[in-house]
């Protein structure tokens with residue numbers, strides 16, 4: 234599932250953004266909906282599934298391991314699962330494309346099944362660290378043969394029955410936490426993950442929804458102890474996937490920085506473990522109101538009303554990072570438009586995403602005339618005080634959807650057009666991105 238040829242495109246200053254748009258389904262919840270439904274015996278139905286390339290890679294992998302996964306003409310996905318412990322040996326290597334979540338969570342699932350699976354991916358995914366899951370999963374008895382540095386391509390030989398482990402996370406990572414819990418599903422006894430810094434909790438919520446017995450204790454310092462009872466039996470579910478707050482973030486920041494904008498982004502998931510961006514943008518002076526707060530698919534959701542605002546730079550507290558980890562690239566664009574300086578730190582994890590998001594954003598901001606200083610674990614950005622950004626440069630998106638989308642939004646407030654060398658990666662998480670931006674610009678909808 235490697236990308237098509239690079240698609241370069243230029244972006245220039247936009248008129249006000251106005252209107253209402255609905256963001257597509259949450260990527261994290263979409264991956265988990267497919268994986269968990271594939272472990273239930275019977276038919277699960279999923280509406281609002283994100284149909285981005287990353288999630289389609291998960292769908293293909295679950296099919297290759299025996300589940301029946303199909304999309305109806307009404308957009309509802311049905312999955313007939315094989316049962317916990319029932320995953321089959323795939324005939325070929327599983328191509329995970331650009332998706333870290335698919336790879337790491339599936340490595341966990343495979344680890345406790347009696348199958349051997351090779352995972353491959355694109356150049357970005359093949360540069361990302363997998364030892365963070367190989368190390369704990371090896372303790373369950375699974376065997377790994379990885380490329381140098383614990384990279385893809387790699388092979389997992391699962392062990393059944395596997396050994397239940399207790400593991401304290403050395404990095405704040407929902408992917409590592411989830412990989413261990415998923416290995417625990419087909420393992421006798423209790424698998425325990427100790428999470429000193431809370432990360433997104435979609436796995437915990439959904440595992441309980443599918444019928445797993447899982448207990449979470451929170452200690453006085455915020456450490457979470459998650460205990461999963463193994464040999465679970467999953468019941469099929471009807472799932473309504475809420476909208477993706479990480480995708481919404483691009484449209485929310487666009488409305489804040491493009492003068493005259495007044496936008497409602499509908500159906501935004503606001504799980505507290507994902508809602509850091511809105512908190513920080515409000516602290517910067519963003520006019521953001523939550524409308525019609527409700528529960529969708531067991532998750533808090535609201536429509537988010539946003540008006541153009543004068544933003545002020547702030548120091549972003551590092552503790553908030555896990556709840557907005559994928560939103561830092563677009564926060565940096567908001568900071569570039571704010572009055573004064575924005576300081577971020579504690580963002581080491583950004584260096585191991587689809588690209589090194591600290592240095593790639595620093596390089597891109599420099600290319601469009603924004604002063605940004607790279608530190609070992611963050612960026613310090615001097616804002617324009619609401620003036621247009623100079624623009625004019627060319628941005629290397631480096632197979633990273635969030636870098637590409639962040640600079641599309643920067644282009645909307647740039648004096649001279651900026652060029653992005655490759656916008657194709659946007660399809661990994663937000664295939665409708667351009668249509669939604671164009672709807673808000675009241676332009677004719679065009680696909681790139």
Ligand SMILES: O=C(O)C1=C[C@@H](OP(=O)(O)O)[C@@H](O)[C@H](O)C1
Pocket residue numbers: 260261262334405406407408409411433558559582
């Ligand atoms: O569990 C998940 O669905 C995800 C966890 C995060 O990764 P890490 O766990 O590596 O921080 C996030 O960046 C990724 O987009 C999705």
Ligand SMILES: C=C(OP(=O)(O)O)C(=O)O
Pocket residue numbers: 287331332333334335559586587635662
């Ligand atoms: C980091 C991301 O995804 P993944 O790790 O699944 O590739 C992301 O979507 O920003």
